[in-house]
Each structure stands twice: as C-alpha cells, then as structure tokens.
Amino acid sequence: GAVVSQHPSWVICKSGTSVKIECRSLDFQATTMFWYRQFPKQSLMLMATSNEGSKATYEQGVEKDKFLINHASLTLSTLTVTSAHPEDSSFYICSAGEAGQFFGPGTRLTVL
Amino acid sequence: KNEVEQSPQNLTAQEGEFITINCSYSVGISALHWLQQHPGGGIVSLFMLSSGKKKHGRLIATINIQEKHSSLHITASHPRDSAVYICAVRRSYNTDKLIFGTGTRLQVFP
Numbered sequence: 702g703a704v705v706s707q708h709p710s711w712v713i714c715k716s717g718t719s720v721k722i723e724c725r726s727l728d729f730q731a732t733t734m735f736w737y738r739q740f741p742k743q744s745l746m747l748m749a750t751s752n753e754g755s756k757a758t759y760e761q762g763v764e765k766d767k768f769l770i771n772h773a774s775l776t777l778s779t780l781t782v783t784s785a786h787p788e789d790s791s792f793y794i795c796s797a798g799e800a801g802q803f804f805g806p807g808t809r810l811t812v813l
Numbered sequence: 814k815n816e817v818e819q820s821p822q823n824l825t826a827q828e829g830e831f832i833t834i835n836c837s838y839s840v841g842i843s844a845l846h847w848l849q850q851h852p853g854g855g856i857v858s859l860f861m862l863s864s865g866k867k868k869h870g871r872l873i874a875t876i877n878i879q880e881k882h883s884s885l886h887i888t889a890s891h892p893r894d895s896a897v898y899i900c901a902v903r904r905s906y907n908t909d910k911l912i913f914g915t916g917t918r919l920q921v922f923p
Contacts, residue, residue, distance in 0.1 A: 733909065744899065744913045792854055800903060801911055802846055804856035
C-alpha cells in the first residue's frame with residue numbers, strides 16, 4: 702500500500718516554543734491530508750483537513766492560530782504547534798490517500 | 814450516542830481462538846474501514862469495505878449495509894495480533910472525513 706511518513710517521530714520541547722511536524726506522501730500525490738490527535742487510550746480526533754494550495758479546514762474547537770497547517774506541495778503537509786503548552790502533549794497522526802486511509806506513523810509530542 | 818459504536822471495548826483471548834469484533838453505525842456511509850493500531854502508535858489500514866466480505870490472510874471483514882453493521886474476524890489468533898482495532902466510516906454525503914469508533918483493545922495470550 703501507499704506510504705505516508707511523519708517527522709519527527711517524537712519531540713520534547715519547552716513550554717512556549719513552537720514545534721513543526723511534517724507529513725509526507727512518499728509514493729503518491731496527496732491533494733488532501735488529514736491531521737489527527739490522539740490522547741492515551743482514546744480514539745483519533747480529526748483536527749483539520751489540509752488542502753494543497755489553499756487554506757486548511759479546521760474542526761470545531763481547534764484553534765487555527767495555534768495549530769498552523771501548510772500544504773505547500775502535493776507530497777508535504779506541515780502542522781506547527783505554536784507556543785506549545787503541556788496540554789498540547791499528545792500523539793499527532795496524519796493521513797492521506799483517496800479515502801484518507803494511509804496513516805503516518807505518528808509524532809509523539811511532549812511539552813515540558 | 815456515538816455515530817460509530819464498537820464492541821467489545823476490551824477483549825482477551827488465548828492463542829488460536831477465533832475472534833470477532835463488531836461495529837455498528839448510525840449514518841449513511843460510502844465506505845467502512847477497519848484499522849489496526851499497535852502499541853507504538855502506528856496505524857495500518859486492514860480493510861476498506863462498501864459491501865459484502867473481504868479476506869486477507871487470517872482476517873475477514875464483513876459488512877451488512879441494511880443493518881449498518883460490520884464485523885472483523887481473526888482466525889487462529891496469535892499474540893502478534895494484540896493491538897487496538899478501530900472501525901471508521903466515511904459518510905455518504907461528506908467524502909472527506911472519517912468518523913472513528915472508540916476502538917477495541919485486543920490482547921492475545923500464548
């Protein structure tokens with residue numbers, strides 16, 4: 702199946718700093734990518750839909766100024782957590798593909 | 814009430830047992846996905862179904878559109894099958910988003 706990568710796989714940062722997470726489709730072009738977050742033992746929660754060449758569509762309750770999404774090419778979407786706080790610590794996962802069924806391996810963010 | 818419900822929430826089994834995980838949904842869908850998430854976090858798509866039945870190795874997935882119900886079966890279960898299994902559906906009228914069930918945590922003991 703198609704491959705989606707994420708970088709970094711884990712990151713630890715200090716409160717107040719910004720963290721960028723990359724999501725790449727390695728062997729196909731993705732006009733749409735999806736960003737999710739997952740808290741321990743909970744299901745995935747869709748944060749936003751990333752659209753190549755246009756603004757992302759954010760889900761209700763997700764702060765677009767805090768979670769900046771850029772989809773500058775057909776193979777790369779980035780999620781930047783700005784001014785991170787400990788409550789932003791979570792597992793962030795992206796997906797891509799015609800049905801969004803190809804998931805990246807996830808990025809575990811820990812904010813101290 | 815969640816639009817996608819899974820049962821059971823937790824499941825333990827002995828190696829070799831036949832396992833069934835159920836998924837019920839309350840919305841019209843264009844497709845249903847079964848996903849597997851291992852403890853490390855990575856998610857693998859096992860099946861995408863819109864009707865009938867699919868089989869891959871020891872895994873079988875079925876869907877009954879009229880009853881809005883799907884099942885995932887694992888035959889001859891093995892400890893390496895231990896993972897969280899997630900059912901997700903794509904609505905008929907909104908093809909962008911997946912709606913996820915809460916997952917079934919499976920542990921298979923040797």
